[in-house]
Amino acid sequence: MWAKLALKLFSREFKRGELTVISAAIALAVLTVLTLSMVTDRIGQSIAQKSSAFIAADRVLASNHQLPTEYLQKAQEQSLRTAKITYFDTMLFAGDEMQLGSVKAVSDSYPLKGELKVKTRLTSDAIVTDEVPKTGEVWLSESVFYALNIQVGSQVELGAATFTASRVVAEEPDAPFNVFSSSQRILINERDIDATQVIQPGSRVFYRQLYAGEQSDLDTFYAWLKPQMKENQQWYGVKDRQSPIANSLNRAESFLLLAGLLGIILAAVAIAVSAKRYCERQYDPVAMMKTLGGSRATIRKIYLLHLSLVCTMSVILGLVIGYSLQMIASDYLAQSMGTELPSASAKPWLIAVSTGVICAVMFSIKPLLDLFDIPPLRVLRRNLGDRLLVSKIHLAMSALTVFLLMWLFSNNIKITAILFTSTAFLIVVLFGLSKLIFGGGRKLGLSPGNSWSLAIASIQKRANVNAVQLISFALAIKLLLFLIVLKNDMISDWQSQLPADAPNSFLVNITEAELEPITSFLAERDMPTSDFYPIVRGRVNAVNGELVAREVSLEDNEKKDEEARSGIGRELNLTWRAELPKQNELIDGTWFTENSVAEASLEESMLARLDVELGDTLTFLIGAQSFDAKITSVRKVNWNTLKPNFFIILSPDVLQSFPATYISSVRVNKDQKREFSELLRQYPTVNAIDVESFIKQIRSTIEQVSLAIGFVLAIVVACGALVLISQVQASLGERMQEIVILRTLGAKGRLIKNATLYEFLLLGFTAGLVAAVVSDVALLIVQKQMFELAGKLHPHIWLIGPAAGGLFVACLGYLMIARTMRKNTQGLLRSLG
Structure with a gap:
């Protein structure tokens, strides 16, 4: 009712x-x-x-040691696509010429996301390819061709094997946005790794496994993978990496x-x-x-x-x-x-x-x-x-x-x-x-x-x-x-951060003798540059006299010293500078003066990572030489700018006696590409890192x-x-x-x-x-x-x-x-x- x-x-x-x-x-x-x-x-x-193209996959498993193939087999059973990458550095020879390059050995399914672009000649336009180098072939970046003074089709020696340089690598979807990494790319098929005999016990090698598929399948696979992961293995996606796109x-x-x-x-x-x-x-x-x-x-x-x-x-x-x-x-x-x-x-x-x-x-x-x-x-x-x-x-x-x-x-x-x-x-x-x-x-x-x-x-x-x-x-x-x-x-x-005239290339490994002629070359051709920064490789060895923990090798069963102070387990790129860089903001302390002696300025995250504060003393080790520097300022760094940035900057008096190379970013317009290539021909030891494709993405x-x-x-x-x-x-x-x-x-x-x-x-x-x-x-x-x-x-x-x-x-x-x-x-x- x-x-x-x-x-x-x-x-x-x-x-x-x-x-x-x-x-x-x-x-x-x-x-x-x-x-x-x-x-x-x-x-x-x-x-x-779309952004997954920056890592050539949806997810990446990274390690400094060999990764089990069982991971790939399990992923394939769960409808995921997979690929493998192995990185290592070695010398490349062509006749009497030699060049240190970064080898990237890939499986046939690479890349899972994004596009790999190559050129059939040094002067031709880049084209998208769905292939990778065949066995016996090597694809080289343009700068390697110039450094070795060879053309497409020439023979080169890599370790114990001889290869045909059949393509020019123009763009990699997962090219690292790290201006200090080598731009001398050497791309080979992973089946040729053993033939080179380059990787030996103690070699510095980096391994990557790429995964792509539905999010639910990735989550299911990671739930299976996580309990088995070792301390030296890292699972990440594009948003997990520190970069402008992330x-x-x-x-x-x-x-x-x-x-x-x-x-x-x-x-x-x-x-x-x-x-x-x-x-x-x-x-x-x-x-x-x-x-x-x-x-x-x-x-x-x-x-x-x-x-x-x-x-x-x-x-x-x-x-x-x-x-x-x-x-x-x-x-x-x-x-x-x-x-x-x-x-x-x-x-x-x-x-x-x-x-x-x-x-x-x-x-x-x-x-x-x-x-x-x-x-x-x-x-x-x-x-x-x-x-x-x-x-x-x-x-x-x-x-x-x-x-x-x-x-x-x-x-x-x-x-x-x-x-x-x-x-x-x-x-x-x-x-x-x-x-x-x-x-x-x-x-x-x-x-x-x-x-x-x-x-x-x-x-x-x-x-x-x-x-x-x-x-x-x-x-x-x-x-x-x-x-x-x-x-x-x-x-x-x-x-x-990305204005129309933003830098689109980096010049790395410039010697003191090359600095003035390269600066003049770029200025005469109206190619604007950022400041040139000197670079010296070194590591933080101690804090206030207390040694920091060094990087250990799990493969060699080395144990971490639990009593040692936490530090940075790798070498850093150190620089010196009298003025505060424009893309840096001083948030604590005072910047260097003309009378500064043995002072250091740290980026804010590095301050937290080393667990230090203003007034602490850092001991640096460069080769066999060590020296101390007192922390006098803390900086906030805008890492999104396409300009060189540093975790640690030292006062000019500290590093001027050490041999250094220089780095700078430069804006190269489309009609200036040939002139820029001429610069690389004149100075084959200078590395040019093209980030134009990165900027476009x-x-x-x-x-x-x-x-x-x-x-x-x-x-x-x-x-x-x-x-x-x-x-x-x-x-x-x-x-x-x-x-x-x-x-x-x-x-x-x-x-x-x-x-x-x-x-x-x-x-x-x-x-x-x-x-x-x-x-x-x-x-x-x-x-x-x-x-x-x-x-x-x-x-x-x-x-x-x-x-x-x-x-x-x-x-x-x-x-x-x-x-x-x-x-x-x-x-x-x-x-x-």
């Missing part, structure tokens, strides 16, 4: 539009979360797949995650407001049912069924619209990126449905309980039940709901806690400010019959409602300003990320606008009553319209002002903590925020009630009835 009545009431209210507000809010939450989740998921997969990907991922979390907050606010408004509109029907003998249990069943039906319909509607929107957006983004986006996983669907159901239940349960407590006497005294206050339990439940939804979406408790706490603090501050601002309005001496007076009076009358509206407006504006400014700062930071990734960020931002802007609409909609009934009263008292239509416009203008201006200040302060924290950007204030948004907030809220609010104001008094009374 009650079910039949519930369905009739539901049908009537649905036709009257009573359920549209809460239905739209739930659908909004679902479609927002689904669209954001699916688009970010698909774009994230696309960027990750930093860009991590920043983009953090931004998309942040935007999604803020979108959830806005959607939750819309549902909370709409649920409370819907229940308030049901006070009179509930009172009527109680006077007609309806029991509390029957009424509870009726409205719980209504809630279930609304939730189901809204979730389905939100899923349909959200899926359609993400398809449209993904197609557009795919065309813009020039690639096909992968299919989204099941996670966005789960998160979207969970968001809709959880929001509908958790934000509606307390208003529904209040609805069931409406007294039957309300049919006679219409004000009974109007002042049911929001309980602490409801606030706690709502806060817990938002926190759980953010945690579900981000799967990161730290980011969730930071955003949730900052948002909660913002709400408390805004509520206090709203009380202060609206309370202060009573002291203004405004004349009767004035639109401004009527607007102030309306704000004072609905102080509590307007406080909630102000919080919602300010929160929405704050989040929008926050994301817009953060997006611009991120892209500006990326572009500043970084810029391509940044463009994709920028498109993704722009779309996500558009969704959040739309979500923010809908939150504002839901807030205005919530007060529409009360505003209709005021219009009827004012018209009855003889107020002119122009006075009412202006008063309404001014009221929204004041609310929007106040919300925009508070939002601008709070968002700017929050940006300082988030930029440093989450994005490693230089935090700075943005005074311009302190003007834009109030202006945009006042204009946007005023226009939006006025447009929403314009139809109401066009109705005559009789029509308004019928709508209220």
Whole structure:
């Protein structure tokens, strides 16, 4: 019986539009979360797949010792593609010429991701190949051909074997972005390693196993692999390596995650407001049912069924619209990126449905309980039940709901806690400010019959409602300003790191005698360079007289000295310099002076790695010579710049007596390539490292990320606008009553319209002002903590925020009630009835 009545009431209210507000809010939450989740998921997969080319695979297993072949067999059984790489350095001979080069022995399946480009002649264009050197063949980088003075097709000797130099290596997908690594690449087939007889006990060899496939298969394989991994083995992906592309990907991922979390907050606010408004509109029907003998249990069943039906319909509607929107957006983004986006996983669907159901239940349960407590006497005294206050339990439940939804979406408790706490603090501050601002309005001496007076009076009358509206407006504006400014700062930071004239090559191994003629050569041909840095190889041997632990060989069963101080188990590239490099920031201590003697400046991560502080003394070992240097400064280094950077810089007096080679970065335009090649022919011992392809891939990734960020931002802007609409909609009934009263008292239509416009203008201006200040302060924290950007204030948004907030809220609010104001008094009374 009650079910039949519930369905009739539901049908009537649905036709009257009573359920549209809460239905739209739930659908909004679902479609927002689904669209954001699916688009970010698909774009994230696309960027990750494209970026995997930087390591030629999805994942890499690295070791300085031989890796078991069982790993590859197991991976292949789990549908993963595999490849092998072996690195070692050796001499290459051609007639009377010789050259030290870096050998890269690859399996036939290399590379798993990315493209290998070669040239058939030194002067021909690079082409993509899906092959690797055949047995008996060797592919060499251009500089090796110049150093050995040979052409394609010449014979060269590598260890005990003779090879044909059949190709020129132009680009490797996994070329290391390390300017100190050898650019003298020698590419051979792994089946030729034994023939060279180069690898002997004690040889310095590096082994890599490459893996590619579905993420689920990779996760399954790693779960099997992890317990068997040794201390000298490392499993990593592209985002695990310290490089500009890894930093860009991590920043983009953090931004998309942040935007999604803020979108959830806005959607939750819309549902909370709409649920409370819907229940308030049901006070009179509930009172009527109680006077007609309806029991509390029957009424509870009726409205719980209504809630279930609304939730189901809204979730389905939100899923349909959200899926359609993400398809449209993904197609557009795919065309813009020039690639096909992968299919989204099941996670966005789960998160979207969970968001809709959880929001509908958790934000509606307390208003529904209040609805069931409406007294039957309300049919006679219409004000009974109007002042049911929001309980602490409801606030706690709502806060817990938002926190759980953010945690579900981000799967990161730290980011969730930071955003949730900052948002909660913002709400408390805004509520206090709203009380202060609206309370202060009573002291203004405004004349009767004035639109401004009527607007102030309306704000004072609905102080509590307007406080909630102000919080919602300010929160929405704050989040929008926050994301817009953060997006611009991120892209500006990326572009500043990679300007159009960024260096695209490095010159390494320049001797003192070659420094002046090479500098002149580049200057005469207008090839801009960074500073030339001297380099001496050395290691940190002791700290304050205490020896540091050296690198041990697990293969030779050497044991680590547990009592030795932690240090760096390899040689470092040391340099000296009188001035602080431009891409470095001094964060502690003082830089060298003319009178500095035996001083050292450390990069901040090196300071932590060595566990030292200012004033400590480091002992360096270069060959058989040792010397001490006192730490006098700490630097923050921007590793994303395409310029030489160093962990340790020494004062000029320390290293000037040691023989050194020099390094610099240079910008070579396309029409200068031949002249640059002539320089390499003149100085065959100088290594040139081309990073042009690396720069192109970084810029391509940044463009994709920028498109993704722009779309996500558009969704959040739309979500923010809908939150504002839901807030205005919530007060529409009360505003209709005021219009009827004012018209009855003889107020002119122009006075009412202006008063309404001014009221929204004041609310929007106040919300925009508070939002601008709070968002700017929050940006300082988030930029440093989450994005490693230089935090700075943005005074311009302190003007834009109030202006945009006042204009946007005023226009939006006025447009929403314009139809109401066009109705005559009789029509308004019928709508209220």
